[in-house]
Amino acid sequence: MGASSISPGDSFARMDTCEILIVGGGPAGSTCARLLKRAGIDVMILDKKAFPRDKICAGWVTPAVVQELEMDVDAYRATGRTIQPITAFRTGMIEGRIVNTKYPEVVSYGIRRFEFDAFLLERCGARLAPPAQLKSLERSANGWIANGTIEAKFVVGAGGHFCPVARHIGAQLGQSESVVAAQEIEFPMTETQKQDCAALGEAPELYFCPDLKGYGWIFRKGDFLNVGLGREDNHKLSEHVAEFVRWLKAERRVPQDTPEKLGGHAYLLYNHAPRPFLGDRAMLIGDAAGLAYPQSGEGIRPAVESAMFAAEILIAAKGDYSAAKLAPYEAKMLQRFGARQTKSMTERLPEGLKKLAAARLMGSEWFTRSFVLDEWFLHRKQEALQA
Ligand SMILES: Cc1cc2nc3c(=O)[nH]c(=O)nc-3n(C[C@H](O)[C@H](O)[C@H](O)COP(=O)(O)OP(=O)(O)OC[C@H]3O[C@@H](n4cnc5c(N)ncnc54)[C@H](O)[C@@H]3O)c2cc1C
Structure with a gap:
């Protein structure tokens, strides 16, 4: 002391x-x-x-994080805490073609920030x-x-x-800060809600906004469901979120009584x-x-x-x-x-080209696995730091 x-x-x-x-x-x-x-x-x-x-968060961590934190997954689970192994993804543009990607090993975990x-x-x-x-x-x-x-x-x-x-x-x-604004809800599902939810624990779902300014997700972790959407532009965010949840309900991916008003938080992306x-x-x-x-x-x-x-x-x-x-x-x-205040590759593309390319690429199994998942979301090539 x-x-x-x-x-x-x-x-x-x-x-x-x-x-x-x-x-x-x-x-x-x-x-x-x-x-x-x-x-x-x-x-x-x-x-x-x-x-x-x-803490408002989807609660997704990669194996690199688990390694850097020197966590024993089995011991953590044995305490009764949720740690959902992830071996697949369901992705696409909102209202676009869906791609299912499977992995032979665990490529991420779903945890509850609480x-x-x-x-x-x-x-x-x-x-x-x-x-x-x-x-x-x-x-x-x-x-x-x-x-x-x-x-x-x-x-x-x-x-x-x-x-x-x-x-x-x-x-x-x-x-002078350009923030990401995101809204999310996480709740324990009742038995009825579980039956009414097509999303699977091992396969989080990611759906990109047509203007590529953000994406929404469904993340089922054990008995809990986490649904949210984040955008680089917070203009009418609540409307984007409500529309997204209504679409998920129409697709029967989430329970029909999932709330359409979610809690929000802001944060900064490294390059901005x-x-x-x-x-x-x-x-x-x-x-x-x-x-x-x-x-x-x-x-x-x-x-x-x-x-x-x-x-x-x-x-x-x-x-x-x-x-x-x-x-x-x-x-x-x-x-x-890397250096800060840089523009990403997608930011440098003209708007029309970006939307056209996105619709095609996000529907491609090769692009989804190699870039969207392995590179952008899983950072599989970046080795974990040694603690
Ligand atoms: C909707 C949403 C979904 C996300 N999903 C993911 C995801 O799936 N995976 C992922 O890796 N990242 C995700 N993120 C980002 C992630 O949540 C953050 O990057 C992460 O929490 C950063 O950790 P931190 O310790 O820096 O800050 P925080 O986790 O925010 O912790 C900061 C702490 O500081 C305390 N604090 C704040 N102000 C004060 C004060 N004035 N005095 C004392 N204490 C204070 C707070 O109570 C808090 O406990 C998401 C973010 C959002 C908004």
């Missing part, structure tokens, strides 16, 4: 101290904390919510501050003082898209995120840094990988948090994820 002291002039508030404070206990924060703790560093996590907590994040946070072994929103962050002689009650030599911002640490180190949250990686005695990881993969919107793997790089650099810094010691974090991120 870090020392507690009375802060002068602070009406007897208890001051807790730690070497590194991580703001946010999602997959990025808990992964970074676990590695720092394992290296003997006094690390503390501050999250605004008590866990388990809900369970997964709580498991990772508990496992990380870091001290947890009482749940509280980070409201103030002031520079002190030794580092930072958070909420007037926690003093840390270094702060890691892992508070997701709206992370307050990102604002402190210069990110213009909500301004103008956020800094580093600041004065601070760094950003996960969604706080805007890291989700451009084509799929998958953000858990980049969150975990950025946390691993951050921990590696902080451990090597041995308490020297100078810019020179931290610079390798940015270098590693750019090497792993």
Whole structure:
């Protein structure tokens, strides 16, 4: 435990101290904390919510994530938590030709963030501050003082898209940021709903919007059903979502009583995120840094990988948090994820050509397996990092 002291002039508030404070206990924060703790560093996590907590997400992770997190799938399942193996996909354009792709092995897993994040946070072994929103962050002689009650030599911002640490180190949250807006619902199905749902657990369904600005999904995980849609353009998002759910019902892919109004959240794709990686005695990881993969919107793997790089650099810094010691974090991120503020191949194509090509390509079994799934959604060629 870090020392507690009375802060002068602070009406007897208890001051807790730690070497590194991580703001946010999602997959990025808990992964970074676990590695720092394992290296003997006094690390503390501050999250605004008590866990388990809900997180809007489809809950899809690849085997690379499971490996990087050093998770034992069987042991995780044995605790009663959901981990749905995936060996196939049903994909296509909304109202277009459907392609079924099968794999001989497990290529992904479906988890429930309510369970997964709580498991990772508990496992990380870091001290947890009482749940509280980070409201103030002031520079002190030794580092930072958070909420007037926690003093840390270094702060890691892992508070997701709206992370307050990102604002402190210069990110213009909500301004000049082109976000992905997504809506989703996850609910336990009744016996009647299960019979009324054609989607299979081992085969998530992905349906692309005709303008290619996003896609919707159905993800059946054990007894739970997760349905959602995300778009790079949030104009009339709720209408797109309701229309998508009505189409799924007409196709009898989801139960007829599936709600058409879903909960929403925003986040940034890596190539559109103008956020800094580093600041004065601070760094950003996960969604706080805007890291989700451009084509799929998958953000858990980049969150975990950025946390691993951050921990590696902080451990090597041995308490020297100078810019020179931290610079390798940015270098590693750019090497792993590429340059930022770039346009993807599809963004560079003219609109008409894009739609025409998309309708043909998404109906092709070869294109779907080789590019949409293996490359864009599963990242099968990208080796997992070693923890
Ligand atoms: C609809 C939708 C579907 C998605 N589906 C997938 C998917 O299937 N697979 C995938 O890989 N990615 C998916 N993503 C992206 C993924 O959810 C994120 O990239 C991932 O959660 C990032 O992890 P993180 O730890 O950086 O942030 P988060 O998981 O957002 O964790 C941030 C934590 O910070 C806390 N926090 C926030 N503000 C404060 C504050 N002021 N003070 C203290 N604590 C604070 C929050 O309570 C939270 O616990 C999806 C996203 C959306 C919106």
